[in-house]
Amino acid sequence: MGRSVGSRFVSATSLASWLLVGTILVLVVYWERRQLPSIGLRVPDRKEVAVGLGAGLGGAVLGLLVTGVAVVTLNLEQPETLSAIGQLSLPVQIAVVGTAVVTEEILWRGYPIERLTELTGSVWVGAVVSGFVFLAVHFPSWGLVGAIPQAVFTVVLVGVYVWSRNIVASMLTHGIINLIMIFVLPAFL
Incomplete structure (x- = not known):
């Protein structure tokens, strides 16, 4: 994939992700008539920030x-x-890192875990279902060897969200993982 073709594909994928997030936010606020904290979107406290950052580092190393x-x-x-x-x-x-960090946490953690928890009465049902769907979406691009760290990262991301019920804490975790995988790791390969 050439640089311009790759950039166009990434731009189209990023735009689609942001449109989906916009749709979810409109759905929550105008159709469900709820506030954004109902999907975990709120300012994290210091402990949530520390756990989010530490879990990102630990998850990247473990993965x-x-x-x-x-x-x-x-x-x-x-x-x-x-x-x-x-x-x-x-x-x-x-842009890829920023888009993934924000959009994937809203689309794959905050909204589905909260709504599936409401429907089933179990946060673990929401966590497991969202985790499996997240892995299934990533598998075609990453294959088996990519699925191994993705599985570790998913457990960490879901764990941080379930513990904190704060999507921003999960975004911090996701951001650290992606920064290490996209910007730091390639320097050593």
Whole structure:
């Protein structure tokens, strides 16, 4: 995928993600007649910030370790997705990280976990369903070797959200993971 084709694809995907988030926010406020904290969108306290940042660092390290062991043990090939992202310009990479951090947490954690919890009476049903769907959406791009760290990251992200019920805390976790995976890790490969 050439740089301009890749940038256009990423731009279209990012736009679609932001449109979905806009739709969810309009749905919550105007159709459901609820406030945004009903999907965990609120300012985090210091403890939530610390846990979000620490969980992001810990999740990235654990995901990389588990992936390294699996790649060596099972002789797996690295996915091309990470190197494809690395081929994009820095502004596009920043847009990718920012878009994923905000939109994925609203679309895959805040809204579905809260609404499934209301429907089922169990936060764990919401957490498991949203986690599996999140992994299923990422699998085609990342493949088996990418699914290994994604599974670790998903458990961490869902765990932070379920613990805090604060989507901004989860965004901090997601941001640290993505910064390490997109900007730090490639410098060592």
